[in-house]
Amino acid sequence: MxxxxxxxxxxxxxxxxxxxxxxxxxxxxxxxxxxxxxxxxxxxxxxxxxxxxxxxxxxxxxxxxxxxxxxxxxxxxxxxxxxxxxxxxxxxxxxxxxxxxxxxxxxxxxxxxxxxxxxxxxxxxxxxxxxxxxxxxxxxxxxxxxxxxxxxxxxxxxxxxxxxxxxxxxxxxxxxxxxxxxxxxxxxxxPGLVPLTFEKKVLNTFSDLPGVASDAIVSNGKISFKEAVLFTHKGLSGPAILQISSYMKPGDSVHINFFPDKNLKDLLMEKRKNEPKSDIPTILSEAVPKRLALKMASFHGLNKKCGEINNHLIETYSEKLTKWQFQTESNEGFDKAEVxxxxxxxxxxxxxxxxxxxxxxxxxxxxxxxxxxxxxxxxxxxxxxxxxxxxxxx
Ligand SMILES: Cc1cc2nc3c(=O)[nH]c(=O)nc-3n(C[C@H](O)[C@H](O)[C@H](O)COP(=O)(O)OP(=O)(O)OC[C@H]3O[C@@H](n4cnc5c(N)ncnc54)[C@H](O)[C@@H]3O)c2cc1C
Structure with missing residues (x-):
């Protein structure tokens, strides 16, 4: 038996x-x-x-x-x-x-x-x-x-x-x-593959962005991912953020380039030559959602006409915008982590x-x-x- x-x-x-x-x-x-x-x-x-x-x-x-x-x-x-x-x-x-x-x-x-x-x-x-x-x-x-x-x-x-x-x-x-x-x-x-959270002060700065998504390159200085980023009511999510989250500790910061397929410097140079009266937020909104373009402009002090900026400023703005640093507080934890x-x-x-x-x-x-x-x-x-x-x- x-x-x-x-x-x-x-x-x-x-x-x-x-x-x-x-x-x-x-x-x-x-x-x-x-x-x-x-x-x-x-x-x-x-x-x-x-x-x-x-x-x-x-x-x-x-x-x-x-x-x-x-x-x-x-x-x-x-x-x-x-x-x-x-x-x-x-x-x-x-x-x-x-x-x-x-x-x-x-x-x-x-x-x-x-x-x-x-x-x-x-x-x-x-x-x-x-x-x-x-x-x-x-x-x-x-x-x-x-x-x-x-x-x-x-x-x-x-x-x-x-x-x-x-x-x-x-x-x-x-x-x-x-x-x-x-x-x-x-x-x-x-937690890995998890949305990132901001502390209250940073959250207030981006309080008008939840729901806005844009393609981007997200980097922590060691590895980068090119996929969509989504602003949420708690911080950041979207595939590129989930990917980088597995490589981060609470409190780390990420750099985001919301112009993954564009050379921003060339774009600003070209616009300055051909459309000097265009304002910068409008130019940025050709590449990213309007709400994000407006936030970029106000955050980095770019509410200017294109014709008003010299080569040095174009360099500075391009650098700031393509390496926009976001300080995270933590992440949404095991309740929301995919792995x-x-x-x-x-x-x-x-x-x-x-x-x-x-x-x-x-x-x-x-x-x-x-x-x-x-x-x-x-x-x-x-x-x-x-x-x-x-x-x-x-
Ligand atoms: C929302 C979500 C979506 C996902 N989508 C994808 C996707 O599309 N593609 C992808 O590749 N990965 C995806 N993942 C990740 C993927 O689901 C996991 O990596 C995978 O399921 C791990 O397989 P596993 O068998 O090791 O563990 P699990 O699939 O988690 O299985 C573990 C099993 O053990 C059982 N168990 C746990 N503790 C005990 C215990 N004490 N006694 C008895 N049984 C126990 C659980 O009930 C469960 O059935 C997703 C994860 C989540 C949360």
Whole structure:
């Protein structure tokens, strides 16, 4: 009589990484149980990409990931690539399109990606227990897992419980607690891909701008992103801001160039020659939304006619406007962060199998690790690649 409480693999978390790991392990004839405290699997998949799931990116490279151990992601990303996942999506006849910058979205709904993963799992006999909490986990020759649904044992225990972002979607720090229990190091988690906030004084200065969006190059002096910036009631958001936020600490400042495709100096020179009576705010509003142009002019003292400015002033204004510095206070925190930066220290794991060096049979995958992707499908690709690597090793 087989022991019904024994599984080759127990996976904590029925999210993107856990489901990919489960279906991969089951395809190698492993018995797999996935445990999740939520009432539904893959909740973040369902809300992702505005309901259309940006499931990968055509341009995935290790450079699109942040980690204090930058080479760790290379192996998994190269062994299960964006094209492997696209192949799976195509086999399930899910229509998709490239939106921008290599980002692939479903033509239909995110639920198609979740249903695909669930079909692959259940078709291979993976069991999924929802509304289930792990109460205790210990290791002797096997792992003993006490849950609200009873005791289970397994040879491999995979932590795929994600990060801290969006607690109302089921995010918990339990993965970090397990890591600590087994003596692993944690790189302090912090919110990533998150809107930035201004302190009250700065907020008052820009109080007429919420809702204004403009293409820009945003930089922190080390890395820059060219995408849209959006002024909000709390500070700044939009894709370029979310991207740079993962590289910032609270209180850092960013430089924004709202003229990413224009040489402002040449524009002002040309206007001075051909339309000397034009005022500068009007000229700026040819390139950026009018409200932003008016704010730029008042903020930098540019309420002048074009013919009134000499070459030196053109230089000065161009410099100020293309390196406009915004002092941030902080960010909107884990409630609004799309991902968690930091996490379980990857130096503790094999980059090939994701097994802990010090605890045989214990694996960590997905967002719980100190590997964070850019905005644009990179985080799901990390979940697929790391889930596949561990699924092949358990
Ligand atoms: C609003 C939003 C939109 C996003 N859109 C995109 C996108 O379009 N493209 C992209 O690449 N990335 C996107 N992301 C990021 C992406 O969703 C995550 O990086 C990815 O889901 C991480 O996968 P994971 O499996 O590691 O963790 P998760 O998907 O978070 O799964 C973790 C699972 O573990 C469960 N769990 C947690 N704690 C416990 C516990 N104590 N016991 C049992 N179960 C537990 C959770 O309920 C959850 O089901 C988005 C994130 C958010 C918040």
């Amino acid at each position: 087989p022991d019904s409480s024994y599984f080759d693999v127990i996976i904590l978390g029925a999210g993107a990484a856990g489901l990919m790991c489960g279906l991969t392990a089951a395809s190698r004839s492993k018995s797999v149980l996935i445990i999740d405290l939520s009432d539904k699997p893959g909740k973040k998949i369902l809300i992702s990409g505005g309901g259309r799931c940006n499931f990968t990116n055509l341009n995935v490279t290790p450079e699109n990931y942040l980690s204090s151990n930058p080479n760790f992601c290379n192996s998994a990303l190269s062994r299960y690539t964006q094209y492997d996942f696209i192949d799976l999506v195509e086999r399930h006849k899910i229509a998709y399109h490239e939106k921008t910058l290599g980002q692939l979205f479903c033509d239909g709904k995110s639920s198609q990606i979740l249903n695909m993963l669930l079909e692959e799992c259940t078709g291979r006999g993976v069991k999924i227990f929802l509304n289930t909490t792990v109460l205790e986990i210990s290791k002797s020759d096997v792992f003993k897992v006490e849950t609200t649904q009873g005791y289970f044992t397994c040879s491999s225990f995979v932590v795929a419980s994600g990060g801290l972002s969006i607690p109302k979607m089921g995010a918990t720090g339990f993965g970090y607690e397990i890591a600590k229990k087994f003596g692993l190091n944690i790189i302090e988690p912090f 968690t930066c930091g996490g379980v220290d990857t130096n503790e794991l094999s980059s090939k199998t994701f097994e802990c060096r010090s605890v045989k049979g214990l694996y960590f995958i997905g967002e719980v690790l100190d590997v964070t992707g850019w905005l644009g499908g990179y985080n799901f690709q990390w979940a697929w690649s790391s889930g596949y690597a561990a699924g092949n090793a358990v």
